[in-house]
Amino acid sequence: MTGKELVQVETGKSHPRVWFLAGVILLLLEAEGILMATVTGWDLPVNAPAVYLGTAVSAVLASLFFYEGRLEGKRRYMVFLFVLLYAGLLFVTQDTFLSGGKQFVNAVVSAVNREYNSSIAVFSQTVDAGEMTVFLLEIMLVLTGFLASVVLWRPDALILALAEFPILAVMFLCAGEPSMPALFFLLFGAVGTYASSRSFRRKALWGTPGSEQRKRNLECFENVQKKILIAVGTAGVVLSIFAFYLVRPGLNVQLERAESVTARVENRIMESLIALLPQSENGGLSLTAETDGGGVQDGMLGETDGFAVGSLEDLRLTSSVKPSETVYLKGFIGSTYGENRWLAPSGETFFSAASNWQTEDDPALYIQNLPFLRTMYALNMTADGENGEDASAGSADGGENSGVGALSDGSSGGTAAAPAELTVERLNAVSSYTYVPYNAYLNEYYDIPDGDGAVAGQSVQDDIFSWFPEETSSSVLEAWNSDEENASVLDRVEASYEAYARQWYMDVPEGLDELKELCEEQEFHVEETGDVPADGVDDVAEFVIPYLTENYTYDMNAEAVPEGEDFLTYFLEESKTGYSTHFATAAVVMFRMCGLPARYVAGYAVPADLFAVQPEGTYTAVAQADNSHAWVEVYQSGVGWVPVETTPGALGTKAQVEMPEGTEQNGADEDGSQENGTEEDGNNPFSDFVSRLLDGSLDSVIFCMEIVSLVAVTGAVSGHLIWKRRCHLGKRKRLSVNENIREIFRAFYEVLLYAGMDTAVASDDPRFTEIAAEYCSGAENPAGCREIREFYALVLEAVYGNTDLQEKDLIRARKYYRELVPSVLRQMRFIRRIKAVVWRGY
């Protein structure tokens, strides 16, 4: 092999202006996409028209610079001149540029702080849209030049990806949330550049520089590249619509199935990665790869939600019966509030006190099991008839709301005494705890290091609990307590523990005088003996919960507590916005102020409707990260600790919390999300759509693309038709009258062929007029042979004649065309006729 070369024999028509425009659009997509992603991602305060217009102008200038594709001669001096001017611009605007830069950094850091609950320091810099605009414009000036070089001058998808990927990665890592249009701009820009860069480019085969062969190859390359750009861009729009409506729904189903598996892997990877990062406490960046529930492991407030990396499945619950109420699974239990955290109960104090309670074996387990044992005992005693009438009355009294009726397995009645069985399988939840339902029985393998605090996690056996639902236990025990003759060792221990709870779980933090005063004003009746009456819990709850929901706002993304501030005080007095942790903390303090022993609990709240029946007859629910929750447990005299839901809008509300009408939380309560979901009647649909588009929802962007596609297709078809029509009627201005008449005749000849005339019949065939007349006849008012002959004579004159025909001849030719063609079309079938008119433009 001694050589190869490529020769272009025929190339399509070159349209330098169209190609230039395509290049500019591609560059605009890239440059404006990055700019828009940055601005919307971090909510940067800018003068939008100025910054977008400025970037567009620089994109056009950069396109002009790279238009010829060579960086030779004067262009080198232009680069040098640009560098000088840019340096001068930076020098003149250095203060503004630096201020804008600081604001930019502040915006990014603020987003990071919000996302990761960190408190990275920011510059003390006032926000000024003008300075930010100058900063962004000067950055975009350089960036646009760079983009032009990799998009237009030497299209290279790899370099573009290497430049764009870090920007997007940093943006997403730093909590940037770019708008949907920006992402679409970048998508189409990237696809276009990718397609451009794939075009064949091997100049060594294109001939020697300056040769005609080289010129033709370059022209062909330009044609091919830009045509592909346009083709891929158009296809991209159409495919986007297709992907949105047809592919995405199917993918969603598959991805959701896969999520449960991948989330676990993802969590493990993130745990490993985050373990490599430096962790700093006391206000620093603190990342944990645990779920929301895992973040409450040490009672730390404000930074306790962790960094949930996905929709993790934390626990799987399998119950022998379908619960009729939310199942609360206790994890961490906080007794004393201080230094922005809840502290676990003191084991030393507990075991010291328990030594006097005559408990058997481990006093901690004994106290933990006390509600279960007492309920069991009460039910058994009732069933045995020893305390028959009263206890039976107590048990049956509640009907649906009492006894085992709460377990809606249809087996209430005869098997009322049987506790249910609940298996709790830990999937991704923190392993520090055993997640225990209320009124459950724990065997000796469990350890409660803090006495009456959290149950430590164990791996000895599966967590299979016998338990009574909270309402069952409460109603049975209330009934049991109502009979003064009932007394047992268990009851005496319960009384001792109640006294202990009243002694140790009543502390309130200092300050908060107003709140304390408010609570005391309620004058809740607490018996002199110290016993809290059974109905006291409800009374207090009816005060505390509405107070919190009316005066405070639920927000999952509540801002972090500033350094030096107290978590509770900041929530109660400053931010007044928070999530379950905030509400539970405040409620615990308020319950205590009202005279009831209360504790802070973090764990999982699993709504009853999450339990789904399984083929083997059990009921299974999977608690995900968003089921992790914080709530209050209040000691009810003669019953024990009972959970009280204090968070507005929580999914697993134990009881329906009455929300004041019109408050912000109403919408959230209904669906458990932050969105109000309110849609004012009479909203203008157009303005609603525009606002949604600006917000960047995917469906609105797709809708826009549909409209664009529709307009483009309509425009293309119309344009095609108009062009064809102009050609057929001889209205091309660049052609002479003779040539236009020839064009008209050509269109007529094509119509005849389309109508079925034999292709062997040439236009110069002596029998042409007779054959043509056959296709024109048959209609009601057929065009006769005379018109055809006159038309034919005119065409012959136009083609072979020596003289230039006049405009009136052209009009005459058009007249013949208009008479003859419809008569030919009338002979055709309807569909074929439609096609001839709509597509071929006859």
Add this chain to the structure above:
Amino acid sequence: MERMKSKAGYGAVVVLTLIIALTHEGEFPRFLLGFEVVLAAALFFSLKVLAGKIEVHFRLPVLADSRSKEIVVEAEIVNHSILPVPALTAGFIWEDVISGERGTVQMPAMADSRGRSVARFRLRAGHCGVIRVLPGEVWVKDYLALFRRKTAPAPGNPEYAVLPDWTEAEAGSAEKRQRTGGSEEADGDRSGDDYSEIRDIRPYRRGDARHSIHWKLSAKMEDLMVREPSDTADTAVLIFLDLYTADKDALARSDQARSELDRFYERAAAASHRLLTDGVRHYVVWADLEEQEKRAGSGNGIVRYEVRDESSFRGMLTALVHTPLSSRRADLDLLYKERFSDETFREVGRLSLEAGGSRKREKTKTGK
């Protein structure tokens, strides 16, 4: 390689999007994943359509030329689609008919919508013989170079005849003559019964070759005089070529054997061309026994080419290199007489491949 890179790159993007779609709750990654899948599918199907619209013809602008000249093979690529083809690879297989050696040559190209381009390959042959051009594979790539699809080039196996370089051989002979002092005894090529022996001297006539002018005599006669060669219209001047070779396979394995064949062709070409330049119309005769076998008894396999000008000379060489060598010995005299029994001939040379391509020193024979 480039395609694999593109494929790997796109695959990586899809996997990355999948990971993001699984780990990120936003709707865009899922849409993007769908878009990427649809885009790949669209590219695949569009490629199928595009490949069907591509037509490739391989052709040889020149079918035969001397060994020192380049062989030009052209692949004409016609794109009937309204969409351009950004990248395609056109390749062909060349085959040396004598040795059976094969090689593949490829070249990337592009074609505009409704356009036509020519990928031109220039090759140089190592030996004399016939090079057959077999249409190779034509691969069309999609717009992102993710997929490629083979399209069938137009059928046809054009052959190129690599002719011996007769000028070099002639120059070599002339040099040899000069080296040996030009004596008749020392020059085997110019024996006393040379085919160009002068039969007559006559005045110059328009159309006579310049080299036939007898300069000395012209000076004496003060008019241009030319030598009349011994060629006559009714006596055929023949050069016999014996294409017998005992080991045909050696040509495929041994470069030396192939070089000997080249030398044989070159000597034959030189001898014929010298006669031609001397203005002697002559015939080159050889036996094509394989052709005779194919014809199954029709004819006796003798091939006779008349060389009367440059064009017929080239035609003779082309036919010669196309003739397969024979592993059967043929009696050329006998075969010739058998075929052209009523013709008188005069043999002026006989070359045998088996004798190392050298001209046998034989007396000029005449016969009928």
